[in-house]
Amino acid sequence: MDMLKKFSGSSLFLPVVALSVLLIFNTLFVDGFLTIQMTEDGHLYGRLVDILNRSCSLIILALGMTFVIATSGIDISVGAVVAISAAVVCTLIGGRGDGVAEMPMSVAMLAAVGVGVLCGMWNGLLVAKFKIQAVVATLILMTAGRGVAQLMTEGQIITVYYKPFEYIAGFLPNMPLPTNIFIALAMVLLVAVLMKKTSIGLFVQSVGINPTAARYAGINVTMVIFLVYAFSGLCAGVSGLIESSLIRAADANNAGLNMEMDAILAVALGGTLLSGGKFYVGGSVIGAITIQTLTTTMYALGVSADQLPVVKAAAVIIICLIQSKKAQEMFDKWKASRHSQQKNDNKAVFGKAVKQL
Amino acid sequence: MSSKLNQMIASKYFSFFVTLALFVILYGAGMAIYKGFMRPQVFLNLFIDNAALIIVTIGITFTLIIAGIDLSVGAVLALVCMVLAWLLANTGIPLGLAVLLVLVMGTVFGAVQGYIITKFDLQPFIITLAGMFFCRGLTAVISQDTIQIVNPDWVALASYRIDLGVGFISIGAVVALIMIAIAAIVLGFTKFGRAVFAIGGSESSAALMGLPVFRTKVMVYAISGFCASMGGLAYSLIMLTGYNLHGLGMEMDAIASSVIGGTLLTGGVGFIPGALIGVLIQGVILTFISFQGTLSAWWTKIVVGALLCVFIIMQALITEQKSKLSSKRSMEDNNNPPQAATAAQ
Numbered sequence: 001m002d003m004l005k006k007f008s009g010s011s012l013f014l015p016v017v018a019l020s021v022l023l024i025f026n027t028l029f030v031d032g033f034l035t036i037q038m039t040e041d042g043h044l045y046g047r048l049v050d051i052l053n054r055s056c057s058l059i060i061l062a063l064g065m066t067f068v069i070a071t072s073g074i075d076i077s078v079g080a081v082v083a084i085s086a087a088v089v090c091t092l093i094g095g096r097g098d099g100v101a102e103m104p105m106s107v108a109m110l111a112a113v114g115v116g117v118l119c120g121m122w123n124g125l126l127v128a129k130f131k132i133q134a135v136v137a138t139l140i141l142m143t144a145g146r147g148v149a150q151l152m153t154e155g156q157i158i159t160v161y162y163k164p165f166e167y168i169a170g171f172l173p174n175m176p177l178p179t180n181i182f183i184a185l186a187m188v189l190l191v192a193v194l195m196k197k198t199s200i201g202l203f204v205q206s207v208g209i210n211p212t213a214a215r216y217a218g219i220n221v222t223m224v225i226f227l228v229y230a231f232s233g234l235c236a237g238v239s240g241l242i243e244s245s246l247i248r249a250a251d252a253n254n255a256g257l258n259m260e261m262d263a264i265l266a267v268a269l270g271g272t273l274l275s276g277g278k279f280y281v282g283g284s285v286i287g288a289i290t291i292q293t294l295t296t297t298m299y300a301l302g303v304s305a306d307q308l309p310v311v312k313a314a315a316v317i318i319i320c321l322i323q324s325k326k327a328q329e330m331f332d333k334w335k336a337s338r339h340s341q342q343k344n345d346n347k348a349v350f351g352k353a354v355k356q357l
Numbered sequence: 358m359s360s361k362l363n364q365m366i367a368s369k370y371f372s373f374f375v376t377l378a379l380f381v382i383l384y385g386a387g388m389a390i391y392k393g394f395m396r397p398q399v400f401l402n403l404f405i406d407n408a409a410l411i412i413v414t415i416g417i418t419f420t421l422i423i424a425g426i427d428l429s430v431g432a433v434l435a436l437v438c439m440v441l442a443w444l445l446a447n448t449g450i451p452l453g454l455a456v457l458l459v460l461v462m463g464t465v466f467g468a469v470q471g472y473i474i475t476k477f478d479l480q481p482f483i484i485t486l487a488g489m490f491f492c493r494g495l496t497a498v499i500s501q502d503t504i505q506i507v508n509p510d511w512v513a514l515a516s517y518r519i520d521l522g523v524g525f526i527s528i529g530a531v532v533a534l535i536m537i538a539i540a541a542i543v544l545g546f547t548k549f550g551r552a553v554f555a556i557g558g559s560e561s562s563a564a565l566m567g568l569p570v571f572r573t574k575v576m577v578y579a580i581s582g583f584c585a586s587m588g589g590l591a592y593s594l595i596m597l598t599g600y601n602l603h604g605l606g607m608e609m610d611a612i613a614s615s616v617i618g619g620t621l622l623t624g625g626v627g628f629i630p631g632a633l634i635g636v637l638i639q640g641v642i643l644t645f646i647s648f649q650g651t652l653s654a655w656w657t658k659i660v661v662g663a664l665l666c667v668f669i670i671m672q673a674l675i676t677e678q679k680s681k682l683s684s685k686r687s688m689e690d691n692n693n694p695p696q697a698a699t700a701a702q
Contacts, residue, residue: 074482126666130673135426135482136612136622137669143609144662147655155653261490264483274483306501306601310494316487317473324477 014322015269015286022293030300044176047296052177053169055292056184057082057239057246061259062266062288063191063281064120064235067228069267070208072276073127073134075229078236078263080145081119082256085240087149088112090158090250099161109168113237119145120233124226142260149252159249168245180242187238191281201279204228208276258309265312266291268319363682371675372619372668373631380634383641391648398524403640408529409434409592410610410639414618414632415540416467416584417611419577422544422557424624425481427578429470430585431607432492433463435600437589439496442504442599445511452510460586466492467582471575489608497601504599515594529591536587541629553577557624606658613665614639621672638664 026033026047036046061078068075089112094102101108119141126137169180195201206214207224215221239259244250268274269290270283294315298308321327387394404411413430420427437459444455470488474481506512518525544550552573555563564570592603616622617638618631642660646652 076482076486126669130670132669132673133622135428136616139428139609139612140662140665143606144659147658147662150655151653151659155655258490261486264486274480304497304501306497307494309490310498313487313489313491313494316490317484320479320483320487321473321477324479326476326478 012271012280012283012286014271014319015283015290018269019286019290019293022290022297026293026297026300030297038176041171042174042176043171049177051289051293051296052181054246054296055289056169056178056180057242058259058262058266058292059184059285059288060187060235060239060242061263062270062284063187064232065263065267066270066272066279066281066284067204068134068232069264069272069274070204070276070279071225071228072208073225073228074264074274075120075123075138075232076135076260076264077119077123077138077141077145078232078239079256079259080142080149081116081233081236082240082243082259083149083250083252084119084145084152085112085116085237086244086250086255087152087158087252088115089241090160090244091152093160093162093165095158095160097161099163101162101165105162105164109241112241113234116233116235116237116240117230118233120230120236121226123233124229127229128222128225146252149250149255153250153252155252157249157251160244161248165245166248169242170245180245183238183242187235188281188285195281205278208279258312261309261312261316262291262295263288265316265319268316268323273323274320363678369626370619370628370631372672373628373634375671376618376631376634376638380638380641383638383645387641387645387648393648394644396524399644401521401524401526401530403637403644404530404533405527406595406643407636407640408527408533409588409595409604410607410614411533411633411636412536412584412591413588413607414611414614414636415536415629416581416588417608418540418615418618418620418627418629418632419544419553419584420481420581421612421615421620421622422553422624422627423574423577424557424560424622425474425574425577426485426612427467427470427581427585428482428485428608429466429488429492430581430588430611431604432489432496433466433582433585434589434592434604434607435602436492436496437463437586438593438596438603439499439504439599439601441590441593442506443499445506445508446504452508456590459589460583463586463589464579464583467585468575468579470582471578474578475571475574493601496599500599501601506593506597506599511594512597515597527594529594532587532591536584537629537633544627544629549573549576554625554627557626559625609658609665610639610661613661616665616672617668621676622669623676 030047033047036044036048039045061082065075065078089108092103092108092111093105096102123134123138123141126132126140127134130137167179168183170178172179203214203219203224206217206219207221211221214224236256240256243255264274266287267279267284269287270280270285272279272284291312294311295308298311299305303311384394384400393399413434417427417430440462441455441459444450444458445452448455450458466488470484473479474484514528517528519527519531544553552563552568552570555566555568556570556573560570588607589604593599596603614635615627615632616635618628618633618635620627620632639657639661642664643657646654646656
């Protein structure tokens with residue numbers, strides 16, 4: 001009982017419960033949801049692997065977004081940066097029909113990630129140096145970014161026939177899982193090590209809680225904010241590689257569309273307050289997987305991609321309300337006034353929130 | 358001389374005059390390069406083509422003045438177009454009622470957003486971002502294909518042109534101009550307008566002064582929703598369709614127009630006629646691109662984004678300059694009290 005209480009108070013409670021509910025729902029209503037098969041060439045195959053595969057780019061985006069939100073900022077340009085990065089890698093490799101790359105793939109990949117970092121640095125410059133609100137600063141890139149991607153691809157969808165390009169989001173020979181899962185794992189591990197071994201996490205957190213106090217404590221606030229956005233750009237660049245490799249093409253209009261919303265949702269679901277401060281990397285990762293499971297479930301239920309935002313928008317608002325201090329105060333007051341029914345109501349309210357998730 | 362310059366920069370309308378000068382220069386350059394710019398109709402077309410954007414910008418300006426933001430306007434506009442088209446295509450209700458319904462819908466949506474933001478003390482951008490996705494999704498739920506509007510009255514209204522002697526303008530443009538006038542009067546000369554500016558300057562001070570902060574904030578978001586749905590009607594008059602991707606990225610255009618027109622993103626400062634000029638500048642850029650002929654339409658977005666950047670950075674510098682000036686003035690206060698009044702402005 002005590003452990004249960006401890007768990008329900010922890011930051012992982014909400015994402016884990018949401019994920020379990022979704023998984024249980026899927027197990028009950030989707031045939032063969034849990035089966036994982038081994039194909040002849042040694043690849044694992046199944047719905048769960050599929051979800052994990054698809055959620056990789058979101059996990060990486062959510063990592064970057066977690067830090068940005070922790071400094072009480074926001075980066076709504078990540079979707080557009082994904083499109084730019086995808087455009088860069090595909091134009092550099094080139095859409096030649098005979099499957100020959102115009103540039104070595106490693107150069108193209110580095111360039112794509114580099115452009116992502118540049119975009120992030122641009123955001124960081126605007127937010128940290130010029131003190132522009134994060135929403136507006138990143139809004140510029142959110143809309144102009146797709147224009148840039150469009151110009152790079154000259155309005156075309158560039159399809160890449162170069163074989164090794166598939167490997168980024170596909171199976172390397174003799175590997176049981178797709179490469180992008182390893183990429184995501186590596187990024188998560190990198191962040192985890194940085195958190196454990198350095199005080200970067202503490203810096204970010206203190207900037208988010210009170211930038212003035214952080215400055216007096218000797219933290220270079222401008223630098224921290226700048227780096228956080230640059231890292232978010234890096235994550236978006238890597239995501240762009242995966243997204244373009246998944247469809248083997250660069251689609252400036254649709255690559256990374258609505259992904260900023262998913263990333264924010266994943267971070268919020270993971271227990272990080274949107275007003276900044278304390279952040280939970282692990283929560284964000286589980287949040288990202290939850291979002292992808294939700295997306296897959298919705299597709300299975302016959303909801304189309306452009307209708308899906310309705311559900312996600314509702315989820316965002318509910319999570320915001322759950323996080324909101326004022327809503328909690330009101331809830332506490334209401335709880336006190338209906339003390340006798342407390343337990344039942346609590347369950348009902350929570351059940352409703354989960355259902356709507 | 359330098360003190361005069363400083364005073365000019367510190368003036369509330371400095372940004373507006375910069376914008377106006379930019380517009381005149383751009384238009385002058387257009388006239389010098391392309392003969393077509395000379396025709397008065399080209400100027401009037403700026404209003405016809407940008408009627409929806411002008412109206413949406415009015416609403417955005419209100420939210421920016423209270424240091425909020427409304428990212429949902431483009432999506433609300435699309436939803437209004439779609440609902441109107443759907444109502445006219447699938448139900449027998451009269452046109453007037455349908456128009457009224459979509460206006461009420463947009464306004465209520467804005468008010469609900471405002472209520473959630475104010476009541477639970479949430480960041481406006483996250484709620485309106487959710488609102489944006491919600492409306493876009495809802496538009497797709499109604500129909501994923503384009504719905505044509507064939508209602509004869511609406512089509513007649515769309516093609517109606519008012520002759521001005523040197524050219525003509527559309528109904529949408531007239532509505533936009535009327536709304537600009539109303540908004541300028543409301544912001545400049547009413548209690549409500551003053552409350553809006555006061556909240557933008559400092560919300561807690563406004564509350565301590567006894568201003569109805571809660572009501573005003575909700576009303577501001579309702580106004581933004583109303584303007585977005587009015588913009589939707591104007592957009593529908595141009596497009597005569599309902600489609601999921603209508604007004605994509607319009608929130609950015611509207612915010613850019615407002616900022617270029619002198620609205621401070623930190624709140625408390627805004628000027629409706631400036632916002633109008635902001636829209637017209639974007640219109641001129643678009644006209645340039647269409648006269649030029651070979652540039653892709655995407656250049657508009659990039660140029661507008663760049664312009665927005667320049668103006669935001671200019672604002673940041675002006676604000677810095679101003680705070681320097683006011684601290685200097687307050688030091689001089691002892692010798693020269695009357696100047697304090699001008700500095701306070």
